[in-house]
Amino acid sequence: MERKELINGGKVKSVYNTTDEDKVIIEFRDDMTAGDGERKEVMNKKGCLNAVISSKIFQYLESKGIKTQFIELLENNVMLAQKLDMIPIEVIVRNIATGSLVRKYPIEDGTKLDPPIVQMDYKDDEFHDPMLNYSIIKALGIATQDEIDILVELAGKVNDALREFFDQAGIILVDFKIEFGRDEEGNIILGDEISPDSCRLWDKETLEMMDKELFRKGKDDEVMDAYLEVYNRVLSDDDKSKYGL
Ligand SMILES: Nc1ncnc2c1ncn2[C@@H]1O[C@H](COP(=O)(O)OP(=O)(O)OP(=O)(O)O)[C@@H](O)[C@H]1O
Ligand SMILES: [Mg+2]
Incomplete structure (x- = not known):
């Protein structure tokens, strides 16, 4: 599969067209x-760790019947994926209250959320990703009511699957953000990435953070050790000897 022109130079990933018009190459x-x-820093191995962890998770979700963009990992930090018409919504699922939720609403940090909160933010840095509701989504022409219903249903399914996935690795899935897009036929497919960049993960025993929150808090020297620990826990020994990270 040959890489063609860059179609999206994001903050942490670069998306390229390929010789197959239905596929993209995503470089982490x-x-x-x-x-x-x-704030921006370069962290050695981060791209590889996120691409490998995302690939593992996408394959796990596929095994649970959830359609994802994942096709194959071409290199440790390069994913071949289905090209999607991305919906500019960050679908956020929260199992435990923390972060912006406790800053904006009268709810105590660490409160268990049962049922989980599903929240949708408009993906636009210029507007600082404001929270959406159904009327705003329709007014902006971002998605139809049917599509919104599918996003909410899929968010719940992804959450159920991921909670179990991380629990088996001794990790609590506090919250996460996912992005969806449409394929050629208009089907809603899970895209982008699922990694310690996009999830809040806490160690089940110590409740220590194992995700990008460490970077947000300025603990730059601890971030990559945490990502590596997530990698070590969620990948099998066979996988690890293949990737050698
Ligand atoms: N399968 C896909 N097909 C096409 N585009 C995708 C796919 N998966 C993710 N994307 C898009 O590629 C970009 C990924 O880059 P990255 O995550 O670095 O960007 P970002 O920081 O989220 O910000 P922005 O996209 O606003 O520049 C995102 O815009 C994302 O929506
Ligand atoms: Mg992104």
Whole structure:
């Protein structure tokens, strides 16, 4: 599969067209950003760790009947994926209250959320990703009611599957953000990435953070050890000897 022109140079990934018009190459770079891209650092191996972890998770979700963009990992940090018409919504699922939720609403940090909260933010750094509701989504022409219903249903399914996936690795899935897109036929497919960049993960025993929150809090020297620990726990020994990270 040959790489053609860059179609989206995002903050941490670069998306390229390929010789097959239905497929894209997603290169996970070593960049790490916070605050809508205001702070940026380069973290060695980060691209590989996120691409490998995302691939593992996409394959796991496929095994649970959830359609994802994943086709194959071409290199440790390069994913071949289905090309999608991305819906500019960050679908956020929260199992435990923390972060912006406790800053904006009268709810205590660490409160268990049962049922989980499904929240949708408009993916646009210029507007600082404001929260959406159904009327706003329709007014902006971002998605139809049927599509919104599918997003909510899929978010719940992804959450159920991922909670189990991480639990088996001794990790609590606190919350996460996912993005969806439409394929040629208009089917809603899970795209982008699922990694310690896009999830809040806490160690089940110590409740220590194992995700990008460490970077947001300025603990830059601890971030990659945490990502590596997630990699070590969720990948099999066979996988690890293949990737050698
Ligand atoms: N399968 C896919 N097909 C096409 N585009 C995709 C696919 N998966 C993800 N994308 C898009 O590629 C980009 C990924 O890059 P990255 O995550 O670095 O960007 P970002 O920081 O989220 O910000 P922005 O996209 O606003 O620049 C996102 O815009 C994402 O929506
Ligand atoms: Mg992104």
